[in-house]
Amino acid sequence: MKMRSVITGTGCYIPTIIKKNSDFLTNQFLNEDGTPMEYENEIVIEKFKAITGIEERRYATLDLNSSDLGYFAAEKAIEDAGINKEELDYIILAHNFGDVKNATIQSDILPSLASRVKYRLGIKNPNCVAYDILFGCPGWIQGVIQAEAFIKAGIAKKCLVIGTETLSRVLDAHDRDSMIYSDGGGACIVEAVEGDAETGILSHATQTDTFDECYYLFFGKSFDKTEGSDVRYIKMFGRKIYEYGLTNVPLAMKTALDKSGVDISEVKKVFIHQANEKMDEAIIKRFYKLYKRPTPPGVMPMSIHTLGNSSVATVPTLFDMVKRGEIENQELHKGDVVILASVGAGMNINAIVYRY
Numbered sequence: 001m002k003m004r005s006v007i008t009g010t011g012c013y014i015p016t017i018i019k020k021n022s023d024f025l026t027n028q029f030l031n032e033d034g035t036p037m038e039y040e041n042e043i044v045i046e047k048f049k050a051i052t053g054i055e056e057r058r059y060a061t062l063d064l065n066s067s068d069l070g071y072f073a074a075e076k077a078i079e080d081a082g083i084n085k086e087e088l089d090y091i092i093l094a095h096n097f098g099d100v101k102n103a104t105i106q107s108d109i110l111p112s113l114a115s116r117v118k119y120r121l122g123i124k125n126p127n128c129v130a131y132d133i134l135f136g137c138p139g140w141i142q143g144v145i146q147a148e149a150f151i152k153a154g155i156a157k158k159c160l161v162i163g164t165e166t167l168s169r170v171l172d173a174h175d176r177d178s179m180i181y182s183d184g185g186g187a188c189i190v191e192a193v194e195g196d197a198e199t200g201i202l203s204h205a206t207q208t209d210t211f212d213e214c215y216y217l218f219f220g221k222s223f224d225k226t227e228g229s230d231v232r233y234i235k236m237f238g239r240k241i242y243e244y245g246l247t248n249v250p251l252a253m254k255t256a257l258d259k260s261g262v263d264i265s266e267v268k269k270v271f272i273h274q275a276n277e278k279m280d281e282a283i284i285k286r287f288y289k290l291y292k293r294p295t296p297p298g299v300m301p302m303s304i305h306t307l308g309n310s311s312v313a314t315v316p317t318l319f320d321m322v323k324r325g326e327i328e329n330q331e332l333h334k335g336d337v338v339i340l341a342s343v344g345a346g347m348n349i350n351a352i353v354y355r356y
Contacts, residue, residue, distance in 0.1 A: 001194050001195055001196055002194070002195070002196065003151065003152075003192055003193070003194050004192070004193050004194075004195070004197075004198075004199055004200035004201070005147065005148035005151045005152070005190050005191070005192065005193075005200050005201045006190070006191055006192075006193040006199055006200035006201075007144075007188045007189065007190055007191075007200070007354070008080075008081040008082075008083070008189050008190075008191045008193070009077045009078065009079070009080035009081025009082070009083070009188060009189040010076075010077050010080055010186075010187070010188045010189075010316065010319060010320040010323055011072075011073045011074065011075065011076025011077035011078075011079070011080055011186070011187050011188075011320060012073050012076065012184065012185060012186040012187070012313070012316060012317040012320040012321065013069045013070075013072035013073045013076075013184065013185040013186075014058055014184060014307065014317070015058040015059055015060040015061070015064070015069070015182075015183045015184060016058070016061060017058060017059040017060065017061060018056055018057075018058060019056060019057050019058070019059050019168075019182075019308075020055070020056045021045050021048070021049060021054070021055055021056065021179070022045075024041065024045055024179055025041050025042065025045070026041075027041065027173055027174070028173075028174055028224075029041060029044055029174060029175070029176045030174045030175075030223040030224060031223065032223055033223075034223055034224065034225040037176070044176055045179070048176060048179055051276065051277075051278050052179075052180060052276050052277055052278070052304065053276075053277025053278070053302070053304055053305050054179065054180065054277075054304055054305060054308050054309075055305050055306060056305075056306050056308070057179075057181070057182035057306075057307060057308025057309075057310075058182050058183055058184060058306075058307055058308065058310070059166075059168040059182065059183050060166050060168065060183040062102040064166075065099035065100070065101060065108075065166060066095050066097070066098065066099050066100070066113060066164045066165055066166045066183075066185070067099050067113040067116040067117055067120070067164070068120075069164045069165075069166070069183065069184065069185030069313075070093055070095075070113060070117050070162040070163075070164030070185045070187065071116075071117045071120040071121065071185075072185060073162060073164065073185035073186050073187035073313075073316070074091075074117055074121065074160055074162055074187045075121070076187070076320075077160065077187040077188050077189050078121075078160070078189065080189075081189035081191070083158060083189060083191070085121055085122075085123050086123060086124065086125045086128070087125075087157070087158050088123065088125070088128045088158050088159065088160050089127070089128060089129065089150065089155070089156035089157060089158055089159060090128070090129050090130070090131075090147065090150060090156055090159040090160070091114045091117060091118050091128060091129070091130040091131075091159075091160045091162070092114065092131065092133060092143040092146055092147060092159060092160070092161045092162070093112070093113045093114035093117060093130070093131070093132050093133070093143070093161075093162040093163075093164065094132070094133050094134075094135060094139025094140045094142065094143045094161075094162065094163045094164075094312040095113055095132060095134070095139065095163070095164055095165055095312060096134060096136065096139070096165060096311060096312065096345065097165065097166070097167075097169070097170050097234075098113060099113065099116075099166075100166060100169035100170060101169075102169065105230075105231050105232075109132065112130065112131060112132045113132055113164070114130035114131050114132050114162070115130045117130070117162065118130040133146070135312075135344075135346065135348055136217065136311075136312075136344030136345030136346045136347070136348045137273050137275065137309075137311045137312055137314070137342050137343065137344025137345065137348075138206075138273070138312075138342035138343060138344050138346075138348045138349065138350045139163055139311075139312040139344075140161060140162070140163030140186065140312045140313070140315055140316050140342075141315060141340050141341070141342050141350045141351075141352060142206065142348070142350055143161040143162070143163070144161050144188065144190055144201070144340070144352060145204050145206065145350065145352065146161075147159035147161050147190040148190065148201050148204070151190065151191075151192045156192070157191065157192045158189060158190075158191050158192070159189070159190045159191075160187060160188075160189055161187065161188050161189075161190060161316075162185065162186070162187040162316075163185070163186050163187070163311075163312030163313045163314075163315070163316050164184070164185035164186070164312065164313055165183060165184065165185075165310055165311040165312050165313050166183040167181035167182060167183060167234065167309070167310065167311060168181065168182065168183050170233055170234045171233055171234060172222045172223060172224075172233035172234075172235070174222055174223040174224045175222075175223050175233070175235070177235070177236060177238060178233075180275075180276070180308065180309045181234065181308060181309055181310075181311075182307060182308030182309060182310045183310055183313075184307065184310035184313035184314070184317050185313050185317075186312075186313045186314075186315070186316025186317040186318075186319070186320060187316060188316055188319075188320075198355055199335075199355050199356070200354065200355060201352055201353070201354055202259075202260040202261075202262060202337075202353045202354065202355055203256050203257070203259035203260035203261075203352075203353045204256055204259075204350065204351060204352045204353070205252050205253075205255040205256035205259065205350065205351050206252075206348070206349070206350040206351075207248070207252055207348070207349050207350075208346050208347070208348050208349075209244070209248070209346070209347045209348075209349075210346070210347070213240075213244055213346075213347040214346070214347070216236060216237050216240050216241050216244065216345070216347055217234070217235070217236045217237075217241070217344065217345035217347075218235055218236070218345075219232040219233065219234065219235065220232060220233060220235035221233075241343075241347075242276070242279050244343075244347055245275075245279055245283055245343045246279065246282050246283060246286060248343070248347075248349055249272075249283045249287075249341060249343050249349055249351075250283055250286040250287035250289075250290055251290070252341070252349045252350065252351050253270075253287050253339055253341050253351045254287065254290050254291075255351070256339070256341075256351040256352065256353050257339065257351075257353055259353070260337075260353040262337050262353060262355075264288070264291045264293060265293075266337045267299070267337050267338070267339060268299070268332075268333075268336040268337060268338060269299060269300070269301060269322070269330075269332065269336065269338040269339070270284055270287070270299055270300050270338070270339045270341065271301065271315050271318050271319050271322070271338060271339065271340045271341070272284065272300060272315070272339075272341045272342070273309075273314050273315055273341065273342035273343060273344065274302065274303055274304035274307065274308075274309055274310075274314040274315075274318060275304075275309050275314075275343070275344075276304075276309075277302065277304055277305070280300065280302070280304075281300070284299065284300050298329060298330065301318055301321075301322050301327050301330040302318075302327075303317065303318045303321060303327065311344065314342075315340055315341075315342055319340070332356050333356070334356060335355065335356065336355070336356040337353065337354070337355050337356075338353075338354050338355075338356060339351055339352065339353055339354070340352040340354060
């Protein structure tokens with residue numbers, strides 16, 4: 001009998017503040033040099049929606065931080081898996097900016113967010129090791145890959161993997177790219193399951209490109225030149241990221257699928273990082289083109305239209321929602337082969353082939 005790394009429980013937290021595109025009509029969008037944009041906000045927002053597919057996004061209430069969102073998602077995942085939290089061997093928490101409290105400019109990561117979640121969960125077991133990972137938007141998937149490595153090595157049987165972020169706290173209101181970002185938390189339990197059934201993680205692939213791509217996403221000054229020079233916000237070279245993703249993500253997904261020995265015809269769903277609707281659609285199309293296949297209808301569930309881009313939280317949130325039947329016309333069945341894939345700051349790419 002084989003030992004498999006199986007996701008036995010999932011959970012997510014969707015923040016309660018709904019920020020619609022129309023809420024940005026009064027923003028003063030500026031160019032990078034601080035000059036006003038040539039288009040009215042209505043046109044900027046219309047073009048933004050046409051490219052990204054985002055109509056609204058979610059922000060956390062001011063009293064909640066990233067670790068809180070991660071804790072809420074973790075509670076649900078533990079309950080869904082039906083496990084004793086004291087039996088957890090690892091808590092792996094992916095984020096990018098730590099706990100950024102409202103109206104502050106500092107990131108708080110002392111103690112680690114994983115330690116804060118362990119504390120909130122009330123876990124007494126000192127052998128439950130809690131740590132954070134910084135891996136850009138692919139952080140949660142990388143956490144699942146690490147959990148599987150621990151299970152394969154025989155040093156873990158149950159791992160809690162969390163992805164949580166509050167990007168609303170680090171965006172520049174004068175940058176139109178700020179409309180992409182949102183908040184959220186997602187989590188899963190990865191367990192060692194012995195048996196003959198071909199379930200769980202089948203294969204994975206990861207890559208990091210830094211030679212030219214390291215600073216495609218970075219911390220930079222506000223486009224408003226009157227703001228303090230010491231304050232930094234999340235910034236990106238959108239066109240470069242788009243081109244990088246289209247070229248490299250399909251290849252990484254193919255590497256993972258080829259390792260699994262599974263034929264592409266068996267793939268039922270691709271849970272890809274919800275970064276940009278047009279980019280994700282193009283990535284999936286190119287992926288299937290590598291196998292000389294048309295893209296099957298309904299293979300790519302989407303949540304970006306109403307939830308925006310919550311970085312590390314997008315894939316676990318989407319997976320949990322489809323699993324629970326909360327995405328229209330999307331469902332999972334036992335035995336389905338799915339791919340989890342992401343791309344983000346680093347630049348990092350990863351993919352997991354998983355049999356549900």
